[in-house]
Amino acid sequence: MTSFLESSNPFNAYNKQMYRDALDFAECEKQLHFLTDSSMVLPFIDASAKMPSGILKLNHIAYGDYFECLNINNQAEDMHIQGKYCYLSVPSIQNLTMPLLYKLMEMPNFSIAELTNSEGFVSDLMETIEIKDTSLISVRLGMCIPKVCTLKQVGDYITSLVRVPKVEYIEGACRLPGDKMFTTSDYVAFGVFGMLFLLTFLSTSFDLYNRFIKKSRSKHVLLSSLSVYTNTKRLLNFESSQFTIDCVDGIRSLSMLWVIYGHTYVFQILSPAHNILDLMQWTMLFTSTWINTAPMVVDTFFMLSGLFCVYVLPNKMSPLRFIKSIHIFYSYRFLRTLPILGTAVLLQASIFHWITDGPDWDRMAYCVEACRTRWWATLLHIQNYIRPAGVCLLQSWYLTVDTQLYFVSPFVIIFLLISSTAAWCALTITFIASLAALAYYAAYYEYPSVLNGLWQTQNFADYYINFYMNTPTRASPFVVGMMFGYILWVHREKGLQLSKKFVTICWTISFVALAYLYLTIYMMVQLPYKFTYYDLFFNVVMRAIWAAIVGWIVLACKHGYGGLLNWFLSLPMWKLPSRVSYGVYMIHLQVILISTSGAVQTRYFTEMNTVYYASNYILISLICGCILCVLVDGPTSTFLKILFGKKKRRSRTHDDCVEENEEFKTKL
Secondary structure (H helix, E strand, O other), X not given: OHHXXXXXXXXXXXXXXXXXXXXXXXXXXXXXXXXHOOOOHHHHHHHOOOOOOOHHHOOOEEOOOHHHHHOOEEEEOOEEEEEEEEEEEEOOOOEOEOOHHHHHOOOOOOOHHXXXXXXXXXXXXXXXXXXXXHHHHOEEEEEEEEOOOOHHHHHHHHHHHOOOOEOOOEEEEEEOOOOEOOOHHHHHHHHHHHHHHHHHHHHHHHHHHHHHHOOOOOOOOOOOOOOHHHHHHHHOOOOOOOXXXXXXXXXXXXXXXXXXXXXXXXXXXXXXXXXXXXXXXXXXXXXXXXXHOHHHHHHHHHHHHHXXXXXXXXXXXXXXXXXXXXXXXXXXXXXHHHHHHHHHHHHHHHHHHHHOOOOOOHHHHHHHHHHHHHHHHHHOOOOOOXXXXXXXXXXXXXXXXXXXXXXXXXXXXXXXXXXXXXXXXXXXXXXXXXXXXXXXXXXXXXXXXXXXXHHHHOOHHHHHXXXXXXXXXXXXXXXXHHHHHHHHHHOOOOOOOOOHHHHHHHHHHHHHHHHHHHHHHHHHOOOOXXXXXXXXXXXXXXXXXXXXXXXXXXXXXXXXXXXXXXXXXXXXXXXXHXXXXXXXXXXXXXXXXXXXXXXXXXXXXXXXHHHHHHHHHHHHHHHHHHHHHHHHHHHHHHHHHHHHOOOOOOOOOOOOOOEEOOEEOOOO
16 A cells, blocks of 8 residues: 555655755754753653554554644754654664674673574564565554754664664655645635535525525526535435336445445555454454455446446437437536535545644545646546556546446447347347456466455555556446346336246346355455465456346346335335435545544554444434535536436436436435
């Protein structure tokens, strides 16, 4: 993960000139000499990190007290003494330089060579805990030093006074109070959001006056398009048409909850946890398999996107008519998803940067800087191929890949409108091609099928760029979705009659396939990892199998073969989370980042603590998602209805472009 973050410099988000202007070699010597005999040195010592406990549990970070350090602000004689928070990294392999006094002393139980060389100890430790990345057991310490000094200058001064072993260390970045600076993105954000709130206030006031004081029956659609009252009322209207697939609301909502839980566990590692070794060992337990399968949940969204890409097509549409309306097919999708995406990018580039701070805020600053410089690649959905390591919103890779698949889908859809034979030939060829592309990348780079194997391969950045967010490798669930979407589209009005025996066989196969995925993933997460041909095979087929299982559930529930599962997935309680799922998805990772990047000490991993954190993230994300839908998505749906014309027939269904209760809603 470190190499991935280094693809963009997070400290460009801070005022680097302030750091340079603060340095003063002579003043540093003067202040250090003064602090040697002054009680003012105590806050510096207190705010600096000590050797962390739990190193054998891979707790390799000690933050110290970040805010105590930056709050140091004293005046002594003619000196202005302020605190500066810096990181230093102590490599795990050391060849210590011992003072002469140590070498002359008799040390009976071990030799000087054993004392001064840590390589053997580190090698034994890494073999015991089965990891290959030495950075995981290198110690990272937060140090508080005078503002005018550098770490090297302070270190040299201390070693000149105290004869201690000379430890090799790497200087890290430093933070100063008030080092965040206003940029163009901040002025744009304040202007855009200020205008949005002003228009929302005016629109809401007009709408309330028109409805409750003037009691006019005229709707004034454009003037009330930003009304909080009208948009909230529309958001909470859960009536549905006959072509609505109600079970999708449950699938979409549960998948979104699963994604948030998965990201919570991931950021326990990246934060990092106090006991990373316990967390790594937990990921190999059978009870943790539900988290290891979480990456496949994204394939649920790809499948649903492919399904509705076909299912929403009008009945008896000819290929020529589809070609003539292709500009609407593209422009509507792009404009429908753009406002919430643009809002999330602007929030990330500005507002989120100012919410809080912390010793690990560079993780948030990385995303801030990426959004300030790469916002256009995100909005144009090309970020996975143009410097893909500089992703603005980390989770937006999904929307980029999904949009690219959506934009190439007409090359397949055109055959679906010709005949059944042409349709299945096109779908089959496309599906085989998607599996072939996936197999090529997985075999060429020898990527593991489960993310846990990356602990051994040390190529997270390459995996993320070349495989995880590469459109060809993620296409198979989308194509499977198109297959099920075609079946649903053909039988949308006349229904689908299946024999009891066939339904029983399909449900049996689905449950067996689900058990196969679960058990195989459990086997694949065991360390040490070694690439095998079976792992390659599983990497190729697992996403398609998962998409097929979800596709069958949708098909069975829609046509009355879902039973109790259809009842559960179609419960009204899933309507609201499903409706705001797009907004929740585009904001939830930033909610997690704000919490973890602002942490002032490492968190101790337990399953209960993680569930607690995830529940908080879910609640906050749902609230933010509702706000985005009311303030941004609601007005967008109204504007697009005016732009593209109001439909007289309510014969559409859900998804990215959907007419529901005569009001458009955006869903993931």
